[in-house]
Amino acid sequence: MNIGKALALCRTQKGMTKTNLSQLANVSVSYLTLLEQGKRDPNLSTINQICQAMNIPLSIFMFLASDVADREGISSELAEKLAHTALSLMEPDSE
Template identity: 85%
Template sequence: MNIGKALSLCRTQKGMTKTQLSKAADVSISYLTLLEQGKRDPNLSTINQICKAMSVPTSIFMFLASDTEDRDGISNELSEKLAHTALSLMEQDC
């Protein structure tokens, strides 16, 4: 799992700054920075809180955070297409 990558992708796709997200999710900017850098592992409650603040379904967020070996039965090509589609839909939602 790469929570930091998914967090950075979703946040930037939504056009949110760390300051905006930290206020909306009620977490500190420094904690968000540590999450994006992969230096902290949030619990599920925190992930849900952050996803809600970004208006991103937790399931989509977790898919974007998953590594290739986490996606048994889904080809890399399909995974890339799904990720691209999810990010495109988030962009349209802004």
């Protein structure tokens, strides 16, 4: 699992800054930075908070964070198409 890579990818795809996300998810900017750098491993509750703040289903986030070994039984072509589709559906929230 690469939570940091998925977090950075989703956050930027949603057009969110670390500051904005940290406020919505009730975590510090420094903690988000450490997560994105892969220097911290969040618990599932924290991941869920962050996903809710980004308005992204937890299952989609976890799929995007998965490594090839985590996706046993899914062809790499299908996994790439699914990831591309998921990202294309994540338009920045308009407020």
